[in-house]
Amino acid sequence: xxxxxxxxxxxxxxxxxxxxxxxxxxxxxxxxxxxxxxxxxxxxxxxxxxxxxxxxxxxxxxxxxxxxxxxxxxxxxxxxxxxxxxxxxxxxxxxxxxxxxxxxxxxxxxxxxxxxxxxxxxxxxxxxxxxxxxxxxxxxxxxxxxxxxxxxxxxxxxxxxxxxxxxxxxxxxxxxxxxxxxxxxxxxxxxxxxxxxxxxxxxxxxxxxxxxxxxxxxxxxxxxxxxxxxxxxxxxxxxxxxxxxxxxxxxxxxxxxxxxxxxxxxxxxxxxxxxxxxxxxxxxxxxxxxxxxxxxxxxxxxxxxxxxxxxxxxxxxxxxxxxxxxxxxxxxxxxxxxxxxxxxxxxxxxxxxxxxxxxxxxxxxxxxxxxxxxxxxxxxxxxxxxxxxxxxxxxxxxxxxxxxxxxxxxxxxxxxxxxxxxxxxxxxxxxxxxxx
Numbered sequence: 001x002x003x004x005x006x007x008x009x010x011x012x013x014x015x016x017x018x019x020x021x022x023x024x025x026x027x028x029x030x031x032x033x034x035x036x037x038x039x040x041x042x043x044x045x046x047x048x049x050x051x052x053x054x055x056x057x058x059x060x061x062x063x064x065x066x067x068x069x070x071x072x073x074x075x076x077x078x079x080x081x082x083x084x085x086x087x088x089x090x091x092x093x094x095x096x097x098x099x100x101x102x103x104x105x106x107x108x109x110x111x112x113x114x115x116x117x118x119x120x121x122x123x124x125x126x127x128x129x130x131x132x133x134x135x136x137x138x139x140x141x142x143x144x145x146x147x148x149x150x151x152x153x154x155x156x157x158x159x160x161x162x163x164x165x166x167x168x169x170x171x172x173x174x175x176x177x178x179x180x181x182x183x184x185x186x187x188x189x190x191x192x193x194x195x196x197x198x199x200x201x202x203x204x205x206x207x208x209x210x211x212x213x214x215x216x217x218x219x220x221x222x223x224x225x226x227x228x229x230x231x232x233x234x235x236x237x238x239x240x241x242x243x244x245x246x247x248x249x250x251x252x253x254x255x256x257x258x259x260x261x262x263x264x265x266x267x268x269x270x271x272x273x274x275x276x277x278x279x280x281x282x283x284x285x286x287x288x289x290x291x292x293x294x295x296x297x298x299x300x301x302x303x304x305x306x307x308x309x310x311x312x313x314x315x316x317x318x319x320x321x322x323x324x325x326x327x328x329x330x331x332x333x334x335x336x337x338x339x340x341x342x343x344x345x346x347x348x349x350x351x352x353x354x355x356x357x358x359x360x361x362x363x364x365x366x367x368x369x370x371x372x373x374x375x376x377x378x379x380x381x382x383x384x385x386x387x388x389x390x391x392x393x394x395x396x397x398x399x400x401x402x403x404x405x406x407x408x409x410x411x412x413x414x415x416x417x418x419x420x421x422x423x424x425x426x427x428x429x430x431x432x433x434x435x436x
Contacts (some may be wrong), residue, residue: 005419008048009428012420015047015286019253020431026245027432030252031424038410038417039117046073046098046110046283048416052409053106054287060398061103064386067293068367069310069379072098072284074107075114079359080340081174084157084314085229089174089337091158091167091358092312093366097251099307100284101293101378104367104387105402108137109409111363112402115356116410118343126407128349132356133406137399139360141391147368147384156365157313158358165354166346174339180269182336187240187260187271194268196242196260204243206257214241214257214276217322221276221331224305224320231317237262239271254278255324258334273334274318278327279304296378299328310376313369 013020020027034044042049058066071078071093080094112133119129147156160171187194198205206214215238222236240260256277263270279300285293297303301321309315318333346352368384391398423429 004416005423007051008045008416008420009423011048011051012045013430015281015283016253017431019280023253024432026252031420031429031432035417035421035424037121038414039114039121041417041420042114042117042413043073043075043077045416045420047286049110049113050106050283050287053103053109058103058105060105060390060401062386062390064381064383065105065390066103067101067290067379068104068383068387069307069376070100070102070104070107070284071096071311071366072100072102072107072282074111074363076111076118076343077114077340079362080338081171082316083335083337084312085317086314088157088159088314089171091163091171091341092362094338094340096304096308096311097280098282098284099304099311100282100288101290102284102288104383106284107363107367108140108402109405111359112136112406113409113413116406117413120410120414122347124349129407130403131349132352133403134399135353136356136360136363137402138395139357140364141395141398143361143364144368144384144387144391147364148382148388156361156369158362163358166341166351167355167358170339170341174337177336177339179272179336182273182334183269183271186258186273186334189268193239194260194271195240196258198242202245203258204245206241206243210243211241213324214259217276217324217329218259218331221320221322221329224302224322224331225317226309229317231264234262234266235264235272244275251277251280254280255329259331272318274331275334276322276329276331278324279321279330282307293378299323299326301328301330303328304330306376310379311366313365 016027030044034041073095074093078093078095079091081089081091082094084090115132115136116129119132158167160168160175163171183194186197188197196203218238238259238261242258244256244258254277256275259274259276261272261274263272281300282303297306301323305319305321308319316332318331320331322329322331341355346355367387
């Protein structure tokens with residue numbers, strides 16, 4: 001397995017060389033998190049997954065199904081709640097940092113393998129893991145066919161009124177959250193005006209030069225909000241800005257800022273917190289050679305925002321993008337209504353199976369529906385028709401292929417995790433400095 005260990009090191013170095021050079025400490029922290037257990041390694045190594053996908057045959061793709069908008073890093077912990085632009089609480093995919101165009105099977109494979117890893121961590125036998133993945137893929141295929149047979153797929157979503165069990169409880173928990181609660185957590189009132197707290201971990205003050213650059217970038221961002229989602233100019237008045245670090249296993253070394261704006265009225269309870277985060281290279285883009293896709297995006301911030309609108313019906317009205325020193329950033333609201341599914345509470349197959357059915361439907365929706373304001377022109381066909389067509393009457397064979405891949409790749413990932421830990425401990429990953 002020495003060659004596989006060298007491959008892991010090479011892929012990680014190639015993917016992160018620039019960011020590791022700029023902030024080796026952040027990557028030492030990222031890699032220590034990845035070293036904790038196989039699922040954490042899997043979450044942080046999407047680049048390795050796609051390097052493997054580039055060499056794996058895929059009978060389920062053709063000219064259309066290899067060019068679907070995909071989430072790009074679909075794993076068990078990338079689902080949660082959000083408040084859509086219509087004011088409805090929705091359970092759906094909630095991370096689009098790796099979104100791109102590629103084979104629809106990549107999302108399914110990546111999620112299914114994550115469930116195999118999660119099932120192994122819960123000491124579930126392969127027979128049960130197989131049932132879980134079969135439930136997920138079967139729900140996906142059924143929902144895709146429903147979209148193909150019945151237009152107006154943007155009307156479908158997982159909501160309070162059509163979910164039960166664990167997902168319904170997550171939505172209920174999100175419903176209890178309040179904007180004022182988020183503001184109390186992140187801000188303080190000073191002289192009758194709201195300002196960010198400076199005593200929180202990961203928060204830092206900006207130099208005048210950086211603050212000016214962020215202000216200029218924010219002004220440019222406003223032009224990227226779709227006309228149908230723009231509010232009055234007062235809404236976007238900037239009240240405070242801070243720097244932010246120490247977030248996400250996949251965001252090591254990336255710059256980010258929080259921006260406090262006025263909101264729809266001058267009442268302090270309506271203030272809004274925005275995130276302006278440096279966008280990274282999407283993992284699938286490393287193996288998609290289509291120059292037309294590459295040329296479509298001005299930068300990775302633009303790519304992230306366009307992809308999210310293509311994948312998410314009624315996307316965040318604050319969603320947009322900008323640049324600082326030629327580097328792309330994505331801008332979105334830090335919403336109080338985001339709640340994640342706690343997988344640690346789901347231990348028995350009877351609890352897990354309904355959840356997998358819901359997530360299969362959510363994945364189908366993501367592949368088949370675009371926000372009416374997405375304005376994207378890269379996919380000019382009905383994705384549900386293309387996917388349903390390539391699966392045809394072979395749904396069982398399609399499902400079996402995803403199950404087989406997931407079990408095999410989960411086993412490979414557990415071994416990859418061991419090889420990664422050894423390489424990291426031995427100092428074989430260049431660019432992160434000493435592991436001492």
